[in-house]
Amino acid sequence: MRIIVVGNGMVGYKFCEKWTAQAPAGSYHLQVFGEEPRPAYDRVHLSAFFSGKTEEDLYLAPGTWYAEQGIDLHLGELIIQVDTEKRSVITHQGRAYTYDALILATGSAPFVPNIRGVDKQGVFVYRSIEDLEQICVYGKKICAQGKNPQGAVLGGGLLGLEAAKAVMDLGLETHVVEFAPRLMPRQLDDAGANLLKEKIEELGIKVHLQKSTSNIEGSDRIQALAFSDGENLPCDMLVISAGIRPRDELGRQCDLEIAPRGGIVVDETMRTSDPYIFAIGEAASYRGMVYGLVAPGYEMAEVAVASLLGKMQVMSPVVDMSTALKLIGVEVASFGDAFGENGPHRPIVFQDQLKGVYKRLNVSSDGKKLLGGILVGDSSDYNQLIQIYKNGIALPPEPEALIVKLSGAESAFGSVMDLPDAAVICSCESVSKGRICQAVVEEGCETLKAVVKCTKAASGCGGCKPMVDDLIKGTLKGMGKVVKDVICEHFAFSRQELFDLVKLKGYTAFEEVIAGHGQGMGCEVCKPVMASIFASLSAETASAQNSIQDTNDRFLANIQRNGTYSVVPRIPGGEITPAKLIVIGQVAEKYGLYTKITGGQRIDLFGARMEDLPLIWEELIAAGFESGHAYGKALRTVKSCVGSTWCRFGMLDSVSFAIEVEERYKGLRAPHKIKGGVSGCIRECAEARGKDFGIIATEEGWNLYVCGNGGANPKHAVLLAEKIDSETCIRYLDRFLMFYIKTAGPLVRTAPWLEKMEGGINYLIDVVVNDCLGIGADLEADMAKLVANYQCEWTEAINNPAIRARFKHFVNSDEGDDNIEFVDLRGQIMPKLW
Amino acid sequence: MENLLAKYAPVNEPEVKTWFKAGPCSAFPPNAGACVRYQDKQIAVFHFTNIDQWYACQNLCPHRMEMVISRGLIGDEKGEPKVACPMHKRTFSLISGENLNGDCQALAVYPVKIMDGYVYIGF
Numbered sequence: 001m002r003i004i005v006v007g008n009g010m011v012g013y014k015f016c017e018k019w020t021a022q023a024p025a026g027s028y029h030l031q032v033f034g035e036e037p038r039p040a041y042d043r044v045h046l047s048a049f050f051s052g053k054t055e056e057d058l059y060l061a062p063g064t065w066y067a068e069q070g071i072d073l074h075l076g077e078l079i080i081q082v083d084t085e086k087r088s089v090i091t092h093q094g095r096a097y098t099y100d101a102l103i104l105a106t107g108s109a110p111f112v113p114n115i116r117g118v119d120k121q122g123v124f125v126y127r128s129i130e131d132l133e134q135i136c137v138y139g140k141k142i143c144a145q146g147k148n149p150q151g152a153v154l155g156g157g158l159l160g161l162e163a164a165k166a167v168m169d170l171g172l173e174t175h176v177v178e179f180a181p182r183l184m185p186r187q188l189d190d191a192g193a194n195l196l197k198e199k200i201e202e203l204g205i206k207v208h209l210q211k212s213t214s215n216i217e218g219s220d221r222i223q224a225l226a227f228s229d230g231e232n233l234p235c236d237m238l239v240i241s242a243g244i245r246p247r248d249e250l251g252r253q254c255d256l257e258i259a260p261r262g263g264i265v266v267d268e269t270m271r272t273s274d275p276y277i278f279a280i281g282e283a284a285s286y287r288g289m290v291y292g293l294v295a296p297g298y299e300m301a302e303v304a305v306a307s308l309l310g311k312m313q314v315m316s317p318v319v320d321m322s323t324a325l326k327l328i329g330v331e332v333a334s335f336g337d338a339f340g341e342n343g344p345h346r347p348i349v350f351q352d353q354l355k356g357v358y359k360r361l362n363v364s365s366d367g368k369k370l371l372g373g374i375l376v377g378d379s380s381d382y383n384q385l386i387q388i389y390k391n392g393i394a395l396p397p398e399p400e401a402l403i404v405k406l407s408g409a410e411s412a413f414g415s416v417m418d419l420p421d422a423a424v425i426c427s428c429e430s431v432s433k434g435r436i437c438q439a440v441v442e443e444g445c446e447t448l449k450a451v452v453k454c455t456k457a458a459s460g461c462g463g464c465k466p467m468v469d470d471l472i473k474g475t476l477k478g479m480g481k482v483v484k485d486v487i488c489e490h491f492a493f494s495r496q497e498l499f500d501l502v503k504l505k506g507y508t509a510f511e512e513v514i515a516g517h518g519q520g521m522g523c524e525v526c527k528p529v530m531a532s533i534f535a536s537l538s539a540e541t542a543s544a545q546n547s548i549q550d551t552n553d554r555f556l557a558n559i560q561r562n563g564t565y566s567v568v569p570r571i572p573g574g575e576i577t578p579a580k581l582i583v584i585g586q587v588a589e590k591y592g593l594y595t596k597i598t599g600g601q602r603i604d605l606f607g608a609r610m611e612d613l614p615l616i617w618e619e620l621i622a623a624g625f626e627s628g629h630a631y632g633k634a635l636r637t638v639k640s641c642v643g644s645t646w647c648r649f650g651m652l653d654s655v656s657f658a659i660e661v662e663e664r665y666k667g668l669r670a671p672h673k674i675k676g677g678v679s680g681c682i683r684e685c686a687e688a689r690g691k692d693f694g695i696i697a698t699e700e701g702w703n704l705y706v707c708g709n710g711g712a713n714p715k716h717a718v719l720l721a722e723k724i725d726s727e728t729c730i731r732y733l734d735r736f737l738m739f740y741i742k743t744a745g746p747l748v749r750t751a752p753w754l755e756k757m758e759g760g761i762n763y764l765i766d767v768v769v770n771d772c773l774g775i776g777a778d779l780e781a782d783m784a785k786l787v788a789n790y791q792c793e794w795t796e797a798i799n800n801p802a803i804r805a806r807f808k809h810f811v812n813s814d815e816g817d818d819n820i821e822f823v824d825l826r827g828q829i830m831p832k833l834w
Numbered sequence: 835m836e837n838l839l840a841k842y843a844p845v846n847e848p849e850v851k852t853w854f855k856a857g858p859c860s861a862f863p864p865n866a867g868a869c870v871r872y873q874d875k876q877i878a879v880f881h882f883t884n885i886d887q888w889y890a891c892q893n894l895c896p897h898r899m900e901m902v903i904s905r906g907l908i909g910d911e912k913g914e915p916k917v918a919c920p921m922h923k924r925t926f927s928l929i930s931g932e933n934l935n936g937d938c939q940a941l942a943v944y945p946v947k948i949m950d951g952y953v954y955i956g957f
């Protein structure tokens with residue numbers, strides 16, 4: 001596709017930028033013709049030229065950018081004709097170029113009223129770098145020549161006032177001449193404009209209202225302005241800023257439809273009356289209007305790109321004309337329906353003559369919505385007000401609070417951080433809050449500069465800068481938590497990030513991960529975290545990477561007060577045969593162990609010496625026991641009541657189901673220990689709701705509760721799903737447990753994990769039951785793999801001589817620790833107290 | 835219990851009177867600790883394989899008087915090699931013996947040298 005863009009101004013440039021970013025490379029040939037001798041620059045900040053910015057500083061992209069993008073840029077070439085039949089354009093040098101799509105981005109020209117003498121020397125407009133260069137040269141010349149040179153600006157609008165400041169800075173005595181009875185007549189009401197006038201005059205600029213200029217006097221150069229009321233203003237230089245006229249001459253020449261008030265008519269896709277020709281920026285007339293602001297122009301560029309690419313995107317029906325005066329040193333802003341002309345409204349006005357502040361808000365009759373407003377003298381609330389206005393945020397019950405700062409009261413707005421993600425923060429570049437936060441969080445931009453570069457926010461009028469800055473700070477502050485989430489000094493990642501990293505890269509050893517993504521040698525925090533991750537990904541036993549395990553996992557037993565260990569064989573669901581009970585008794589007697597029933601319905605054998613551990617387990621395993629993983633951050637027990645097989649209240653067989661569940665998840669390692677329970681009816685004898693997962697039988701099936709615990713901060717588990725069959729219950733448990741294992745921080749049990757989860761239990765239900773993330777099948781598959789790869793760690797240990805050899809107190813002696821002493825307690829042993 | 839602690843006093847390499855041959859390097863687990871008996875003392879020995887450094891200190895935890903330091907996890911704090919007691923995760927520098935995250939008494943540390951594939955601890 002051959003695309004020709006006429007005009008390399010702000011909007012024409014934006015078209016190129018958006019087009020090259022979106023269109024498939026090689027699918028087009030893009031040619032740009034610009035009348036000005038330099039590539040597109042930031043016209044909005046034109047006045048910065050006076051405060052020392054060079055023209056290069058103002059370039060929207062360096063001259064080399066166009067070639068890098070494969071764009072043919074023809075500078076200093078004016079297009080004088082369009083041939084819609086041949087689909088070609090002709091330059092002032094007579095060269096013709098054909099197109100498949102033509103983009104007219106010819107902008108506008110200053111409106112110069114038809115006053116006698118406008119062609120005299122010393123009369124300028126304020127639009128381009130050349131204009132400013134000439135103003136500069138001429139201004140300096142007359143300053144050097146005469147004493148007390150006088151400068152005037154014709155037009156008291158936004159631009160005129162900006163130009164007046166520039167003229168004043170050149171050293172001229174400055175006058176603003178306005179035809180209307182007030183300054184900024186299109187943005188301000190009388191009260192606001194009066195205050196503005198006072199402020200402007202305080203700056204030393206003289207304001208002349210209701211003056212119609214009839215003649216520009218002087219021999220060949222300007223010497224005075226003559227007004228129709230007979231008055232006369234001596235004047236050595238004049239800048240005309242009386243509005244703009246769209247440069248629609250090419251459109252007129254090739255018979256495109258032109259709006260009555262000027263501008264090439266476009267529809268909501270930016271097409272003109274010729275389907276091959278688009279118009280954007282100040283040259284276009286959309287809904288009967290030409291918009292002299294850069295933000296709507298940028299939106300038009302985006303829409304034109306979308307149209308050409310066949311995407312569905314149309315121009316917003318209502319174009320925002322909010323503006324804030326910049327540079328002049330007086331705070332002025334107006335937004336939305338500033339005058340309340342568009343329907344019923346209630347104005348709220350605040351005026352402080354002493355401080356020179358005028359604020360007016362127009363709110364809807366029901367007091368709920370902000371329709372528009374005017375701020376003079378203090379526009380510090382502009383950014384927040386405009387967010388409220390644009391996002392239709394409901395007003396507080398007393399909207400007055402928005403503009404009247406009661407002493408000591410908090411700002412009524414809350415913080416930028418409270419805005420919805422979709423809120424447009426930078427309207428010039430239409431950058432949303434979400435995009436800015438994303439740049440900070442995901443793209444590592446931590447300074448305003450970096451964010452501006454990355455998102456282009458605040459690169460237009462700059463009015464949104466404070467808000468962008470607040471957002472960056474707020475987001476970084478929020479990430480302070482993330483920084484604390486970093487597991488330790490060796491890894492700048494959270495557990496979840498490490499989990500994903502290990503999974504993605506398929507790492508199998510701690511050394512690989514720390515070499516690739518960490519620093520130093522690790523520590524007692526990150527090593528067990530990594531061990532847990534490896535176990536949760538591949539069901540690897542604690543013996544595989546022994547040196548990164550906590551001491552309990554390293555020796556597959558729980559270290560106790562005097563450096564001896566306790567042994568806990570698995571007794572699923574708390575169901576045990578008399579024969580197995582006898583074996584436990586015999587082993588305990590043989591090795592002199594203290595025995596006690598645990599809270600999880602099993603038997604704990606205390607006081608085992610390290611070197612005895614393999615011998616004890618050898619006997620237990622021979623009798624059919626398995627490791628109970630009491631030493632691991634892993635599934636501990638699934639406690640059960642006796643259930644329907646014996647209990648006269650029982651609804652379902654709680655013991656069988658508890659055994660099934662415990663057998664399924666035995667050995668499952670997690671960020672912290674996991675406990676479960678199954679009760680046969682709502683009498684809840686198994687105390688299942690005090691567990692990480694609790695299953696309670698009802699007449700119509702199981703109710704599944706999750707995220708409870710006993711311990712220091714008891715929490716009842718909350719309902720995840722009700723009246724489900726065993727199969728569904730297992731499926732939800734698979735998903736729930738795997739989701740917890742993947743996303744929880746180190747040593748965070750399910751209850752605090754849920755507490756911190758955004759959206760809480762409803763979100764968890766959405767993930768587990770409704771599968772809102774679409775990860776249900778993956779979670780189940782991951783769990784299935786872990787279940788399939790389970791092995792009893794003690795069976796592995798006693799059968800592997802190398803692992804067995806680790807259970808020795810001394811490397812240089814076969815003796816045990818002679819430091820261990822026991823005393824008698826109720827016929828059993830207990831460690832001697834020091 | 836005081837006399838237990840009194841058995842352990844740090845030794846600087848230049849003051850070593852006896853180099854005790856503790857065992858072949860291969861008897862010691864990589865990146866972890868093991869315990870050596872020397873007379874009435876228990877000494878924990880650690881091998882950091884990635885920097886190929888050996889450290890030794892008392893096996894006695896000065897906090898709870900248990901013989902467990904050799905079973906602790908090792909690592910570093912800002913580059914300083916350390917061990918975490920398995921009982922309550924108090925961490926100790928293996929260079930100075932100092933408790934890095936509390937105010938426990940310091941561990942006595944001992945010099946280690948490797949000769950002909952054997953580990954020697956200096957007393």
Ligand SMILES: Cc1cc2nc3c(=O)[nH]c(=O)nc-3n(C[C@H](O)[C@H](O)[C@H](O)COP(=O)(O)OP(=O)(O)OC[C@H]3O[C@@H](n4cnc5c(N)ncnc54)[C@H](O)[C@@H]3O)c2cc1C
Nearest residue numbers: 007009010011034035043078079106107281282292293294
């Ligand atoms: C001093 C000043 C301050 C401003 N401040 C603000 C502000 O604070 N906020 C705001 O939103 N807006 C502001 N604006 C307005 C803003 O600059 C314009 O809305 C914006 O530049 C419009 O972009 P455009 O591409 O449509 O037109 P332009 O930027 O004018 O670009 C049009 C280009 O096309 C070229 N061209 C025209 N016809 C042809 C042709 N036939 N062949 C080849 N080239 C051609 C022109 O030479 C020009 O370079 C300000 C403008 C000025 C002058």
Ligand code: SF4
Nearest residue numbers: 641647680681684685
């Ligand atoms: S929970 Fe119900 S079924 Fe289970 S033991 Fe108690 S009363 Fe019986």
Ligand code: SF4
Nearest residue numbers: 560561598599711712
């Ligand atoms: S409650 Fe305290 S003392 Fe009792 S077993 Fe648990 S941790 Fe030990």
Ligand code: FES
Nearest residue numbers: 426428460461462
């Ligand atoms: S709103 Fe103008 S630069 Fe962001």
